[in-house]
Amino acid sequence: MEKGTIIKHDLKKAPKTGDWAYMLPVVDKEKCIGCGTCTDFCPEAAIVVSSISIKYSVSSIKNKKIAKVDYHFCKGCGVCTTVCPVKAIIMKKK
Numbered sequence: 001m002e003k004g005t006i007i008k009h010d011l012k013k014a015p016k017t018g019d020w021a022y023m024l025p026v027v028d029k030e031k032c033i034g035c036g037t038c039t040d041f042c043p044e045a046a047i048v049v050s051s052i053s054i055k056y057s058v059s060s061i062k063n064k065k066i067a068k069v070d071y072h073f074c075k076g077c078g079v080c081t082t083v084c085p086v087k088a089i090i091m092k093k094k
Helices: 037-041 079-083
Strands: 023-027 047-055 061-069 089-093
Touching: 023 061, 037 047, 037 079, 079 089
Parallel strands: none
Antiparallel strands: 023 089, 047 061
16 A cells, blocks of 8 residues: 555445444433543443433533544444543443
8 A cells, every 4th residue: 555545445345343242331421521532532432422312301401521432433442431430431331
């Protein structure tokens, strides 16, 4: 491969590597502060931080950022659980 070559990646054709995971991370939406620490350390780039709408009352809806795991690519290594500053991610059996 030549130096400076750009490799094009097609996510639709990527193998679903998360199928063999034994344990998977589960994000507690109440605890998660959306800091992105888990995304920085995830070796598979299987976590993204995105906004969700939370209904607090009949007339009060607020947007909150939380981490979301793509279980198609998560291999269940547990790095996210160890780096989360508020312990909002726990590992559970598949």
